[in-house]
Amino acid sequence: MGAGLGILSDIVAAERRRLGAEPEGPGPFERALRGAALPVIAEFKRASPSLGPFAADADPAERLGAYVRGGAACFSVLAEPARFGGRPGDFEVARRFGRPILYKGFVCTPGHLREALVLGAQAVLLIARVLGDELPAYAFAARALGLEPLAEIHAADEIPAVQASGARLVGWNVRDLSDFSEGPADPGPLRAAFPEAVLIRESGLKDAAAIRAALASGWDAVLAGEALMRAPDPAALLAEARP
Numbered sequence: 467m468g469a470g471l472g473i474l475s476d477i478v479a480a481e482r483r484r485l486g487a488e489p490e491g492p493g494p495f496e497r498a499l500r501g502a503a504l505p506v507i508a509e510f511k512r513a514s515p516s517l518g519p520f521a522a523d524a525d526p527a528e529r530l531g532a533y534v535r536g537g538a539a540c541f542s543v544l545a546e547p548a549r550f551g552g553r554p555g556d557f558e559v560a561r562r563f564g565r566p567i568l569y570k571g572f573v574c575t576p577g578h579l580r581e582a583l584v585l586g587a588q589a590v591l592l593i594a595r596v597l598g599d600e601l602p603a604y605a606f607a608a609r610a611l612g613l614e615p616l617a618e619i620h621a622a623d624e625i626p627a628v629q630a631s632g633a634r635l636v637g638w639n640v641r642d643l644s645d646f647s648e649g650p651a652d653p654g655p656l657r658a659a660f661p662e663a664v665l666i667r668e669s670g671l672k673d674a675a676a677i678r679a680a681l682a683s684g685w686d687a688v689l690a691g692e693a694l695m696r697a698p699d700p701a702a703l704l705a706e707a708r709p
């Protein structure tokens with residue numbers, strides 16, 4: 467285990483024992499996606515590594531309220547301040563709307579898991595490219611804290627670590643973290659690798675038609691950020707995206 471994660475080893479061991487004794491059921495984030503008319507995770511972010519600041523003055527109450535009116539099943543809220551413009555206060559606003567929240571950032575320390583919990587998130591993004599072989603331990607630790615791990619894959623060689631994590635929420639990010647290029651999105655190979663998981667297509671969905679097409683092509687859910695942050699009327703965009 468890498469720096470910092472050693473202190474979670476007892477929690478991880480206990481969680482492994484618990485999982486051995488009783489199979490885990492779906493948490494609120496997963497339930498919201500599985501039961502949704504519009505299985506969209508609507509993201510609030512002011513900036514991104516690929517674009518820089520593009521919605522610096524966005525008002526979380528106004529934008530997240532529109533996501534609810536449009537029928538989004540869940541929120542994704544950026545916590546990371548430097549590259550995504552995340553602010554703890556955004557979570558306080560998000561909690562008021564009663565939608566399950568994904569804590570988003572480059573989670574790589576136990577402190578991030580604790581922060582997700584303190585900020586009231588139900589789920590936490592774990593990126594295979596960032597965590598490597600530590601991803602299963604982070605997933606077990608997240609569950610031990612009551613957080614649902616959403617494990618993000620970008621390349622096929624990351625699949626074994628995510629399978630070992632037991633994640634029930636599996637994302638495919640079409641965007642390459644190293645050069646921000648966008649690749650293809652085919653749910654087929656992931657369905658074979660994760661037959662029971664909620665498969666989520668992440669990034670690069672430019673409009674309502676792209677969201678509809680992704681859902682029609684076999685993804686169980688999608689995560690959309692920039693298009694919703696830039697939309698003059700995000701509620702209308704979401705309504706138009708309904709299958």
Ligand SMILES: O=C(O)c1ccccc1NCC(=O)[C@H](O)[C@H](O)COP(=O)(O)O
Pocket residue numbers: 509511514515516517639641642643646668669670671689690691692693
């Ligand atoms: O968005 C980026 O520029 C980015 C760059 C490097 C790593 C992660 C990045 N974004 C995180 C995300 O996963 C997206 O915010 C999310 O999938 C929504 O994408 P989009 O709809 O394209 O805003």
